[in-house]
Amino acid sequence: MHSQRRSDTPMAAYQVNPDRSTKPVGIKKICCIGAGYVGGPTSAVIASKNPDIQVTVVDYNRERIEAWQTDDLPIYEPGLLEVVKFARDGNLTKRTPNLFFSTDVDRCIAEAELILLSVNTPTKSLGRGAGHASELSYLESAVRKIGEVAESNKIIVEKSTVPCRAADTLRDVLVATAKPGLHFEILSNPEFLAEGTAIRNLLNPDRILIGSLKTPRGLEAAQALAAVYGAWVDPDRIITINLYSSELAKLAANALLAQRISSVNALSAMCESVGADIDEVSYAIGLDKRIGSRMLKASVGFGGSCFRKDILSLAYIAESLHLFEVADYWRSIVDINEYQKDRFTRRIVRCLYNSLSGKTLAVFGFAYKKDTGDTRETAAITVIDNVLTEGANVRIYDPLVKETQIRHELKNTTARLDCAEKQLTVCESAYEACTGADAVIILTEWDEFSNQGEPVRRDSGHGRKTEERAGRKVDWARVAALMRRPMFVFDGRNIVDAGALEGLGFRVECIGKA
Numbered sequence: 001m002h003s004q005r006r007s008d009t010p011m012a013a014y015q016v017n018p019d020r021s022t023k024p025v026g027i028k029k030i031c032c033i034g035a036g037y038v039g040g041p042t043s044a045v046i047a048s049k050n051p052d053i054q055v056t057v058v059d060y061n062r063e064r065i066e067a068w069q070t071d072d073l074p075i076y077e078p079g080l081l082e083v084v085k086f087a088r089d090g091n092l093t094k095r096t097p098n099l100f101f102s103t104d105v106d107r108c109i110a111e112a113e114l115i116l117l118s119v120n121t122p123t124k125s126l127g128r129g130a131g132h133a134s135e136l137s138y139l140e141s142a143v144r145k146i147g148e149v150a151e152s153n154k155i156i157v158e159k160s161t162v163p164c165r166a167a168d169t170l171r172d173v174l175v176a177t178a179k180p181g182l183h184f185e186i187l188s189n190p191e192f193l194a195e196g197t198a199i200r201n202l203l204n205p206d207r208i209l210i211g212s213l214k215t216p217r218g219l220e221a222a223q224a225l226a227a228v229y230g231a232w233v234d235p236d237r238i239i240t241i242n243l244y245s246s247e248l249a250k251l252a253a254n255a256l257l258a259q260r261i262s263s264v265n266a267l268s269a270m271c272e273s274v275g276a277d278i279d280e281v282s283y284a285i286g287l288d289k290r291i292g293s294r295m296l297k298a299s300v301g302f303g304g305s306c307f308r309k310d311i312l313s314l315a316y317i318a319e320s321l322h323l324f325e326v327a328d329y330w331r332s333i334v335d336i337n338e339y340q341k342d343r344f345t346r347r348i349v350r351c352l353y354n355s356l357s358g359k360t361l362a363v364f365g366f367a368y369k370k371d372t373g374d375t376r377e378t379a380a381i382t383v384i385d386n387v388l389t390e391g392a393n394v395r396i397y398d399p400l401v402k403e404t405q406i407r408h409e410l411k412n413t414t415a416r417l418d419c420a421e422k423q424l425t426v427c428e429s430a431y432e433a434c435t436g437a438d439a440v441i442i443l444t445e446w447d448e449f450s451n452q453g454e455p456v457r458r459d460s461g462h463g464r465k466t467e468e469r470a471g472r473k474v475d476w477a478r479v480a481a482l483m484r485r486p487m488f489v490f491d492g493r494n495i496v497d498a499g500a501l502e503g504l505g506f507r508v509e510c511i512g513k514a
C-alpha cells in the first residue's frame, strides 16, 4: 500500500480560509456568452455570491436580453427571479448591482478576465455527422469573437457541453485569430444543473468539476475559477481534473442518467405483459444502495435538449474512434426512448378501439418535465404527432408553455399540414381541454395534474397566469363531468392514483402496469 497521490488524481481544487474570506485571485469581471438555461441561472448565482465580481451575460438575441432585464424572465425556474433580482437590482436590496445583461458582446468580452461559454451545442443538422455529432459553430463563432476583440489575457471556460478535445479546437481558433502575445487558458467546467431544480442545484452542487491542462498556467486558471465557486461551495466539492476527462465526464454523466431511464422504461414494457408494476419494481431495486432510488421513474420517455444530443454525440465520438460496439451500446438508449414513445401511442390507439379518427384527446402538459417551460425534445412532440396522424383532434393544455411555443415545436411534424393544424387546439385550462374529450393523456408530471399529494405552489417570474393558478389542482370530478363516455386517462408519467380515478368512472392506463 502506498498513500502517495498520483499527480493527475482528482483532488479538492484549493484551500479556502475557514472564514471564506479568500477573494478570487484577479477576477473582477466575468462575461458569460449565452443567456439561456445555463448562462442565465449560473451567472445569477455566481453574481449573487460574489458581490465584488461584475458579471455580465451577453447574447445576440436582443429579445432574450431585454427579458432578463425585466421581472418576466425568458425562462422559468423556481427561485430564479429572486436570485436575479437580488444581484441585478441593487437599488431594491441596498446592494450594489453586479449582474448585468447586454447585447454589447464586444465590449463585455474585452473587459472581462474570465469568459464563460454557455452557448448552445445542438446536434448537427447539416453535412458530415448530421443527426449525430455536436454542432460547434456557435462555440466557434463566440471564440472567434473573443480572438477578434481581446486586448488582454483571458481565462475561457467551457460551460457548454462539448465533445472530447473541443478545447483543442477552441485554442486553435484563438491562436489563429487573436493578437500576438495574448494568452488564453481554456478550462472545462461543465454544468450539471437540471432544469426545474437549477437554482437548488447551483446553490448546493454535488460537485464542481474544473478541467485544466496540468501546466502552471492551466493550474493557476483552475484556481482562479475555483475561487469564484469557493464563495459558496465547500472546497471538497470543487474537483480539479484533466481537461479532457472533464469534457468526457459531462457526456458520460448524461448518458448514464438517460441509460437509467431507458432501462426502467424497457422493464416497464415487460411489466405490462407479465402483470408486474414498474413503480414497485423501481422501488425494490432503488433500495439497493449500489443502485439508489433516483432517476428510476418510468415514463413516456425522456426529453429535454441534452440527453438525446449528448448520447448521440458520445456515440458519434465512439464511432469516429472505430469503437462501433460502444457506439451501438450508447445509441440503444435513444432507441429505447423512441420505442417507449411509440409504444405509448400504440396503447392509446388500441384502447380507443383501434381508431382515433374523429376522437378528441386532451393532452395535459407539453413541457419536457415539470417546473420548466422548456419544450426542446419533449416526448409530447412525438406522441402528439402520432395521434394527429391517426386522425385525432388534440386539445393541449400546459400551465406554463405558451401557444406560440407549442405550435413552433410542432411545426416540423404532422401539425404543419393544413388538416392537422385544424385538429390542434391550445387551451387555457385543463377543463377547456377536456370538454367533449374521449381521453386525457398526461405527458408532463405537473403537480396540478396529480390527484394525490399536496396543493401546488409556484412562484412568479415567467409565463402566463402562474400566480393566479398557484395552489390549484385539477378537479378530476369536474373533468369527468365534461368528457364523453367511455372516458380514458393515459398517464404517461404515473402521477395519478388510478384507483381514485376509476372510482370516478375513468378507465386508467399507466406506464408499466397491466
Ligand SMILES: NC(=O)c1ccc[n+]([C@@H]2O[C@H](COP(=O)([O-])OP(=O)(O)OC[C@H]3O[C@@H](n4cnc5c(N)ncnc54)[C@H](O)[C@@H]3O)[C@@H](O)[C@H]2O)c1
Binding pocket: 033, 034, 035, 036, 037, 038, 039, 058, 059, 060, 061, 064, 105, 118, 119, 120, 121, 138, 139, 141, 142, 159, 160, 161, 162, 191, 192, 193, 194, 195, 305, 306
Ligand atoms: N439546459 C440544460 O439543462 C443544460 C444543462 C447542462 C448543460 N447544458 C449545456 O449548456 C449549453 C447551453 O445550453 P442552454 O440550454 O443554456 O442553451 P440555450 O439555447 O438556452 O442558450 C444558448 C444561448 O446562446 C446564445 N448564443 C449562441 N451563440 C452565441 C454567440 N456566438 N454569441 C452570443 N450568444 C450566442 C443563443 O442566442 C442562446 O440564447 C449547451 O451546450 C447544453 O448542452 C444545458
